[in-house]
Every structure is written in structure tokens, then in C-alpha cells.
Amino acid sequence: MIKPYHAIGVDVGGTAVKVAVIDNKGNILSLKRENTAKESIDSLVTQTTRLISDVLTNAKLDVKEVKGVGVSYPALFSKYSRELYNVPFNVPPITKSRLADLLCASLETKFKTKINVYTETDHITPILGENWVGHAKGARNAVYLTLGTGISCGILIDGKPYYGLEGCAGSIGWMLLGDNFLGRKYPLGCFEYYCSAPGILKRTLDRVKEGEKSTILELAKEKSGNISCADVFDAARKGDPLSAKIIKETSMYIGIVILNLICVLAPEIIILGGGVGQSYDLLIGGIREVVDNYLMLPSKKVRIVPSLLGDKAALIGAGRLVFY
Numbered sequence: 001m002i003k004p005y006h007a008i009g010v011d012v013g014g015t016a017v018k019v020a021v022i023d024n025k026g027n028i029l030s031l032k033r034e035n036t037a038k039e040s041i042d043s044l045v046t047q048t049t050r051l052i053s054d055v056l057t058n059a060k061l062d063v064k065e066v067k068g069v070g071v072s073y074p075a076l077f078s079k080y081s082r083e084l085y086n087v088p089f090n091v092p093p094i095t096k097s098r099l100a101d102l103l104c105a106s107l108e109t110k111f112k113t114k115i116n117v118y119t120e121t122d123h124i125t126p127i128l129g130e131n132w133v134g135h136a137k138g139a140r141n142a143v144y145l146t147l148g149t150g151i152s153c154g155i156l157i158d159g160k161p162y163y164g165l166e167g168c169a170g171s172i173g174w175m176l177l178g179d180n181f182l183g184r185k186y187p188l189g190c191f192e193y194y195c196s197a198p199g200i201l202k203r204t205l206d207r208v209k210e211g212e213k214s215t216i217l218e219l220a221k222e223k224s225g226n227i228s229c230a231d232v233f234d235a236a237r238k239g240d241p242l243s244a245k246i247i248k249e250t251s252m253y254i255g256i257v258i259l260n261l262i263c264v265l266a267p268e269i270i271i272l273g274g275g276v277g278q279s280y281d282l283l284i285g286g287i288r289e290v291v292d293n294y295l296m297l298p299s300k301k302v303r304i305v306p307s308l309l310g311d312k313a314a315l316i317g318a319g320r321l322v323f324y
Contacts, residue, residue: 006021007024008322012071013036017034017036017051018031018033020312073119122314123171129309131156141268145270150173150188172257204242213242216232247279250286259291280306284304
């Protein structure tokens with residue numbers, strides 16, 4: 001009898017879909033990535049089914065060796081109704097649709113056998129991955145901050161994901177950074193407005209327009225205006241004063257949010273992920289300055305570390321759903 005010691009992890013993002021065969025120890029055996037099919041939920045399900053078939057073939061596995069499929073999706077998730085909702089604009093709309101049921105039916109048609117499918121919000125899957133085989137392994141209370149195009153966090157309390165009302169726990173992009181940020185509306189939230197990758201770039205370019213000198217202006221001309229947040233971090237590393245100032249401000253803002261999270265949750269570890277989180281080396285100084293100056297023991301003992309799994313945290317976390 002063939003024992004199902006493997007999972008399929010699926011990470012759906014606004015840019016790409018990643019699908020992998022993952023064994024029961026969290027190792028990726030086969031992985032494929034494609035641009036996300038955005039025409040409809042049906043096109044996404046068809047694409048995902050095909051990619052699952054491809055990674056199984058590459059790993060030389062029979063579908064009977066698969067225990068199930070875990071899917072990470074960029075939307076809020078109701079653990080009670082299994083429905084995904086509040087889906088962002090850059091992935092197929094599936095409001096009131098049950099992604100698990102749609103994919104399960106497609107896989108049954110393809111493989112002539114039923115395969116269990118588990119769905120989870122991409123707030124939660126990264127912390128599941130890190131708790132399984134990453135820096136949060138063994139932790140009972142942990143937080144994973146996704147700092148990228150958007151901002152969110154996954155929360156683990158007593159070894160279990162915390163969802164809150166309607167799955168909204170972890171929507172930290174809406175956090176206010178202080179009373180001086182009152183008096184205006186932030187379409188995507190105050191913290192996200194200032195500290196997401198687009199927010200950091202916008203703040204830098206706004207300062208340039210106001211007359212502050214920066215090598216970013218020359219870089220923008222070289223790239224025909226196609227610069228990114230990563231360029232701001234690179235410029236800071238090369239000594240650009242404005243970029244360094246922006247990154248310092250950003251690290252302080254992130255420090256304020258982390259301080260507040262520690263006060264409320266008292267986690268053992270906080271992990272920084274996402275594209276912005278990859279520049280941990282430039283951020284941790286300002287973050288620690290805030291946390292260490294305004295918290296008392298034992299909260300200072302909280303570890304603040306970069307993601308060990310990088311851009312595969314959500315993918316591995318999706319695989320973890322199958323063995324959870």
C-alpha cells in the first residue's frame with residue numbers, strides 16, 4: 001500500500017502562482033512558477049491543476065502518494081464558512097466562491113480520485129511555514145510580518161493560528177503610527193501607506209520633488225522612471241543621504257508597530273518577511289532602537305529576525321496545512 005507522505009503546496013499571488021511537492025518534513029521536492037492566470041477563477045483553477053500535474057511528474061510521484069493540497073490565497077478567509085472574501089484587485093475575483101471545492105472537483109476530474117484541498121489566507125501561511133521548518137520552529141507564540149507590496153501579519157497563539165473577527169486579525173496595515181497621522185484617510189491603511197514597498201518609494205520621490213537631493217533622481221533617469229523600492233534600499237547602502245533618511249524613518253515606524261504587537265501578544269519571536277523585510281540589515285537597527293528603549297523586560301527578550309524561508313514561506317506553509 002502506497003502511503004501519502006507528500007503534500008502539494010500552492011501559493012497564489014498577484015504576480016505569480018507557485019506550486020510545489022513538499023514532503024512531510026517540509027522539504028520541497030519539485031517546484032514550478034508561472035504568471036497568475038487572472039482571467040477568471042476557472043482559469044486559475046485550470047492553471048493550478050496543470051501545475052500540480054507537472055510537479056508530480058517532475059518529482060516522479062503518483063497522485064496516491066499525495067495526502068492533500070494546501071492553497072495560500074491573498075484574501076481574508078472565514079474559518080467557519082470556508083469562504084474567501086475581500087479579494088484584492090490583482091487576483092481573480094472569487095467572492096462567495098469556495099476555492100477548495102472548485103479545485104477539488106478539477107483535480108478529481110484530472111486524476112480520477114478525490115484529493116483533499118485546504119485553503120488559507122496568505123496572512124497565515126507564512127507563519128505556518130516558519131513554525132514548521134523556519135526560524136519559528138518550536139515556538140508556541142510567534143508573529144510573521146509580511147512587508148511588501150502590501151502589509152499584513154500572521155499570528156500564532158499557543159501553537160495555533162489566530163483569526164479574530166471574520167479572519168481580520170493581522171490586518172496591521174491599518175495601524176496608526178501616532179496622533180500626528182490623524183486627520184486624513186489612508187485608502188490601504190496608515191502603516192501600509194508609509195511602509196509598504198510602494199509607500200517607501202513614494203515617500204522618497206515626494207522628498208525629491210520637494211527639493212531634497214538624492215542619487216535616486218539620476219537612477220530614475222537611467223531607468224526611464226522605472227525604479228522600485230529596492231533601488232531606495234540600494235541607494236541607502238551606497239550612502240545616499242535621502243534614501244538613508246527614508247529607511248531610518250521606515251525602521252522607526254516598523255519598530256512602533258512591533259513594539260505594540262509585543263505589548264499585546266508577547267510573542268517569542270517576530271519574523272520580518274516580504275520584499276521590504278529582505279532588507280532586514282538596514283531596518284533592524286531602528287526597530288531595535290524603538291523596542292529596546294520603550295519596552296521593559298521580559299519583552300526585550302523577543303527575537304526579531306528575518307525570514308529563513310524567504311519567498312517560499314507561504315508556499316511551505318500551504319503544504320503544512322495538509323499535515324496540520
